[in-house]
Amino acid sequence: MVTTKFIATSHENGGETIALLREQPGGLFRRASSEMVPVSDWPRFAPQAGQASLALARVLDDESRISEEKDGIVLPPEIVAQLDEADAFALGLPPTTPLTLQLNSGGSLADGTIKVDTKWVRRGGLPVRADIAGARVREGGKVGRIPEPIYSAFQAALLVNAADDPDERRAAFADLRATLGDEIGAGIEADGFLERVRIAYAANFSLNAKTDHGRFDFDPVLFSRNASENADGDLVDEEEASLLTPQDNQHFQRRFKGQEGGRRSYLLSDGTLLFLDPLLGKALDIVRAKQTGSSPEKREFLRAPQRVLREELKLDAGGDDEAADRLFIETQQFSERVSGIEVWQKPVLPWIKPKPNSWLPEGFGLRIGDPPDARHVELAPGEAETLAGEVETAIASGKESIAWRDESIPATPATLQAARAIADLEHQITAESEEQSSERSEREAVDTFFLQVGENFEQLDYARLPRPEISAEVFQAPGLPEGLKSEPKPHQIEAFAWLTEAWQRRMPGVLLADDMGLGKTFQALLFLLWLRRSSAHPKPVLIVAPTGLLRNWQAELAQHIEADLMGPVVEAFGTNLRDFRLEAGSDIRGGTSRLDVSQWEEAGIVLTTYETMRDYHMSFARIPFAAIVYDEIQKLKNPASQMTRAAKALNGRLQIAMTGTPVENRLQDLWSIADTVYPGFLGSSREFENSFPAHDLERLGDLQQRLIEREEALPAFMLRRMKDEILTGLPEKTARKYPVEMPPAQAQAYDLVLARARALRESGEQGAMLKVLHMLRGTSLHPSPPRGITDINGYIDQSARLKKTFEILEEIEQRGEKALLFCEDLEMQAFLAMAIQDRFSLERRPMCISGKVAGHKRQDMVTAFQTSPTSFDVLILSPKAGGVGLTITAANNVIHLSRWWNPAVEDQATDRAYRIGQTRPVTIHIPMAVHPDEAIGPSSFDQRLDALMERKRSLSRGLLMPPESARDVDDLLSDVLDGRKTLSEEDAESAPSSILLSSDAQASDVENVAQEESDAESQIGPENTAHAASSSPAPVPLPTPVAVEPEPKPPVNAPQRPVLSVRTPVEAAEARTPSVQRVVYEQYGPRDWTIFEQFVREARINRLEIQDPYCCADEQARGRLLNFVNRFCELAAKLDEVQIVTFDADSVDKRMPETNGDQRADLENRWRNTIGSTALHLAQRSRRSRGDLHDRFVRAQLEDGDAVIWDLGRGIDGVMSAKWSCVVNAFHDKRSAGIGARGHRVQ
Missing domain, CATH: 3.40.50.300 (P-loop containing nucleotide triphosphate hydrolases)
Known part of the structure; x- marks a missing residue:
């Protein structure tokens, strides 16, 4: 009989080559033979278990490190170590090694001579000579697989010893300690220092900016090397990503301000050793020096900290453009605080002086400050563009103001934006005058302009200028543009007419919210083609889309529009940005435009991603786009995000929002989208929230009408059609x-x-x-x-x-x-x-x-x-x-x-x-x-x-x-x-x-x-109705210790009669589950231990796991915990180790202040005196960094593979004290797996 099996051999890169071996045994007239099966034939011949294990290995391979050869697949050691025993066996890998990794530290952390000796020992502590190759360990003639977390701990220890520089060695040691986690995992033994030491290694920072009556100050906020953008591509949340707890952060900031700089390590109040990366230390020296400067100097530093770091640390000398960006983390909080600081400056707004009986303005200018103290600076024709250039130069040079005709004008982004807006308006009016557009009223001419000077959160800070009464004559849609390769459907022609009317009526923006599949992309391209072909001097259009959709835009452009009719297409994203870069870094990091966008002025379409638009929005804002299209604009549904704020700074005559789901999670999604493309249309955020409660259907109907109905002579803001209403030609x-x-x-x-x-x-x-x-x-x-x-x-x-x-x-x-x-x-x-x-x-x-x-x-x-x-x-x-x-x-x-x-x-x-x-x-x-x-x-x-x-x-x-x-x-x-x-x-x-x-x-x-x-x-059959009809198990009567008896099951073939059940699903499930037992401890009542005793008496327990957020909160709580564990020790035949997961000292309210070290030392000392030799592993977790420990449970892993789980409604205190009532549910899991603990990975 031919058999196939997977075999594993060491690969030269340290991984494992997985091959499929087909064997045919010898017979009377044939010799035994074997051959390797090509990978292409594995689906036909490979064992199912091995195929499933390979599928799992591919899921674990986040970095695409698995490679394929002709007769095998090479798994990197990091993947091999993550496999469980069953999957490893299915792939022919060696069994898990019985050896234990022993870690012993030496040297000093303070002077950077720390080292970690690694030994492999047999049970009992006998050292052995072991040869390591990837995730294999060979000892004598035996080969074993090194599983996680042993593999990662071993590799981290090697990196500690391989580091030459003291700072690198301290960083590597911090990584090792982080790898070991809150507890030392099974198969690892560590000395007391390694087990107890708490290390924080900071590699980058942000600033906590503060202002008080015009005075500025800041403190550093530290992060680990892993700090980066969040999953949505937005800036990190300082509170979630901060390396230190709030208390430790305050302690560090006080000590930081009290010294002159140069310090590279700190001992925090809870005993944690804080080390600073060398480059971070130099950066913090600069921060400390800036803290002693004047308030204007502090403000200048806050406006562009990356630029200061880049210049003073000469970070560009090594050719690394992003060094300063990695060193300084711009958090959401920093961005908001600095934005608040900038708003404190005198606002600069454009003003237009109307000329009587003419649509042409008599003059333009800037208003600096707020009434009644506002100053007006009038600009002669053509001066706005000159002023914008001087202001931009001043900003780039770090100047606060410029001199203009005996006036001091602030050199701020607000001034720059206002000057550019006036210059654009001048160009527009001149062009329209040449095109004989004098019939338009003066007020309509300025209707296209609005300046975004606020967030519109609490009140309406900015909006379009007041719109004049516009003639309500019937709008005549233009004909379809020439150059189409596809015939638009009737609903797409309707959308084209709607967009062209919005353009001609000078609306700031619209929302195209058609149902998915109606061709929003084609509809937008149809309008953009008309726009380009109908303009004497066409301006470029900007299309902002998720990265994965940019190729789709290019494909649809080629599919629907004749070649070259839309003009040159610029790909302003990814590696193409290097073709436009003026200097290193991004706009939001350096505070100035970093891209040469002059060549975009001749483009037809500029394609970019939301992330690129955010990072370089100052550069994009320099181009007056004819139109801006936001595809899948739900990326801007967060009004406080950097992406949304950047989008509001762009300059587009018409902004088109596109999404099939204008509301995904909350109604504020819609407000943020509308306020981006049509500021003020839905009022301020607070006004919108109050006017349209999420569950008031009548008000939602009013909102719907506000969006889809015309306003005077203007077309509707939103166009939304459903497929089943429009596409009668679509199949069923x-x-x-x-x-x-x-x-x-x-x-x-x-x-x-x-x-x-x-x-x-x-x-x-x-x-x-x-x-x-x-x-x-x-x-x-x-x-x-x-x-x-x-x-x-x-x-x-x-x-x-x-x-x-x-x-x-x-x-x-x-x-x-x-x-x-x-x-x-x-x-x-x-x-x-x-x-x-x-x-x-x-x-x-x-x-x-x-x-x-x-x-x-x-x-x-x-x-x-x-x-x-x-x-x-x-x-x-x-x-x-x-x-x-x-x-x-x-x-x-x-x-x-x-x-x-x-x-x-x-x-x-x-x-x-x-x-x-x-x-x-x-x-x-x-x-x-x-x-x-x-x-x-x-x-x-x-x-x-x-x-x-x-x-x-x-x-x-x-x-x-x-x-x-x-x-x-x-x-x-x-x-x-x-x-x-x-x-x-x-x-x-x-x-x-x-x-x-x-x-x-x-x-x-x-x-x-x-x-x-x-x-x-x-069909839901009646075979289990007897279970549903039976009464649920009663709680254990108190105080008499009586075990909860499981409900008897009816014979399998017994006829079942449907019976009306009034039980809840929970009660019915308890009746169906004989392995589940329940007891209710009344307040001030006795505590019956039958629900524990019946499972653990004379049992052999390998590990007892206790998760309770408050079981170590104070001396009394630790005493009750010790009594609880001691009862298990008395009942069980053996108890090898106890693992306790609880809140750390900073996460609990307590009368007597304690540190983590105080709690640990007290528990360990009393443990030795009370429990004795049973191993203790204590994991103290922060409420802030790890989240609440919602479940309070005890889990006993028995030697025979079974597990028993007790859910404790009030934790250990509820069992060992009668102060509160407490419910305990017990589960006997004969499958030796955590109930419901699936641990699946989703994305």
Whole structure:
């Protein structure tokens, strides 16, 4: 019999070469043979377990380090170390080494001679000679695999010893300590210094800017080397990213101001050793010197700290343009504070003196300051441009003001912007005069100009100038421009007319909010072509889009417009920026324009990203663009973000916002978008918030009308059409929902999560309940993550959704169609790709698009999928990363395996396939896992989430999409846990449960999908109704110690009679789960220990884990903790180690001030006297940096592989003290895995 197996051999780069070996044993007339199977043939011959393990390895490979050779795949050691034992075994890797890594420190941190000796020892401490190659360790004739965290700790220790410079050595030692974490992991032994020392290593900084009655000051705020932009590409939040706690930061700042500079280390109040990177130390010397300067000097430093650092530290000498940007972190708080400082300066506004009976102004000028102290500086024709140049030069030179005709004019960005605005207005008026436009009124001529001088948050600081009455004559739309390669559809011609009227009526901006798939890009290009061809002196247009969509714009430009008609296309992003760079750095770092944009003036289109626009907005603002198009403008939904503020500084005659979802999360999204392109249209942020409450449907209707109705002779601000209202020619779209009964393993896991919910809910912490919601969501997809799989089909059969998904794919494959499959779990994506290839014998593994995939690669994948000659294919996507900006009409099936909370996101994902260009009917498939118990099934997570999404989706058709809110989460939790019915469900209670409604108005046909399914899969059968009808387990009576007895199960074949159940889903789950027991400790009542004793008496416990935020808060709490652990020691046959996770000293309120060191020393001293030799690992976590420890639980990992978990409603204090009532739920987990602890990675 021919067998195949994976084998692993050491690669020369330290990794592991994974190869597939096919062996044929010898027989009577043949010799034994073996051969390596080419990688291309692995899908046909490789064992399923190995394929699943390789899929997991690819998910772990964030940096694309896995390489492929002819007969094997090379895994880097970092990936090999992260695999668990089952996955490593499936790939032929050696077993985990039994050796322990011993770390011993020597030398001194203070003088930078610190070193770390590494030894490998057997159990008992006997040192051995070990040879290390990558993640392999060879000792004698035995080879083992080094797992995490041992591998990372070993590598970090080597880096400490390899560092030559004392500062580098201290930095490496700090990295080692961070790698070890709050606790020393299993398989690692560290000396007392390594275990106790707390190190903070600062590598960059920001400034906490302060102003008081015109006086300026600042203090440094420190960050680690990992500080960078956040996930949205915006500036970091100082409070979240700061290296030090608020208390330590204040301590450092006081000491910093009290010394003269040159210091490179500090001992903080809690015993933490703070070290400064050498370059940071030099920068802080400059900061300290600036702190002693005058208030104007301090203000100048705050305006451009990067420039000062670059000059004084000569950072550009090494050719590194970004050195100063990395050294100084511009945080959100710094940006806001410095903005506030700049606003303190005298405002400079343009003014226009009207000439009687003429539309031409008599003169222009600047107003400096506010009335009644304002000064007016009149400018002669042509002087505004000269003034702008002088002001820009002064700003670049660091001057505060310039002399102009015996006047002192502030050299500020506000002055520069005002002067440029006047110059642009002069040019515009001159051009219009030459074009015989004198019929226009004087007030209309200046209507195009508005100056953004405030944020419009609390009050309306800026808006367009007052608009004159405009003749209400019927607007005559111009004809379509010549040069189109595509014939626009009627709705696109309507959008063209709307845009041209907005242009001719001089509106500042508009919002094109058509439903996804109506061709917003083509509509914009249609207008931009007309704009260019109808202008005697066309100006360039700017298109700002997410990186992944820029290629899409170029593709549609080539598809719809004749070549060269739009003029030269400038790619102002990425590496192309070096062609325009005047000097190193970016605008927002240096405070001046850093790009040569003069050549853009002859361009037709300038393409850029939101990030580039933000970083170089001063350069972009120098160009008076004819139009600015913001594609997917929800990137500007945060009004306080740097991107939004930068966009408001740009200069465009007409600004076009484009998005299919004007409201994603909250109504303020819409306000921010509108205020960017049409300042003042919706008033100030506060006024908008008060006028349009999020859940007032009547006011939302008023807002809708405000957006879509004409105002006098002006066209509507927003144009929004839905596909089902416009595209009668699109094929039918049908949504099919499949309620499928959970298999036994999934239902059992769901029961356990529901049962745990009671204790977590009674803890009173909102964060704990959010965790329950995520556990329910994860379990509804699958009871366990896709790791260590030996049977692909068996794993699929454990999930209702997965099983139904593959049945749907089989039908799609039989029809020869393609499908999009949306799932945000990265590990599940990898498993699906492998399983689909295996199930359908595909030559190529289905591609996966997630947030890890670069924008240009996403488009390449889409193109490959679109043009693939195969009839059946599947493209797997994350709902958010793959749900925006991609056209994938080759697929006419969309499967939502896992669903995003917001229906707008799901609809965007669906419309990748259902859009212009789709010629076949589109079917949306939504498999839903339904619990088999009648008391739980209607309230299953999938059912309730679907009901919530449908309610919000139905509202969005007549109104704007209602925003997500905390109430949605609360309602969903109550629905799932308490079984609360919605009004619509009560009205439809008599309707058959199998009827499924289409989610789209066009797909009005009612489909009874459930009737097409087999009874065992889609109909909620009565086999478990007896469980639902039975009474829930009663609490343990007190004070008599009586164990909670599990409810007896009825015979498997016993006839079941449906019985009306009045239990909540939680109560029903407790009745179904004999392994779950519960006790209620009354306030001031006795504490019965049966719920603990029955599981641990004479048990052999490898590890006892305790998580309680306040179990070490003071001496009394530590005493109760010791008594609790001591009871376990007395009951169990053995207890090897105890791991405690709790808040650190700074995170708890206490009468007697303590440091972390005080708490640790007291606990360890009393531990030795009370507990004895049982190992203690204490992890003290900061509430600020790690978040609240919502769960309070105890977990005993037994030697036989089982685990017992106790959820403690009030923590250790609730068990060991009668001061409060306390609920304890106990779970006997025979699968030796954490209940609901899925730990999936999403993106």
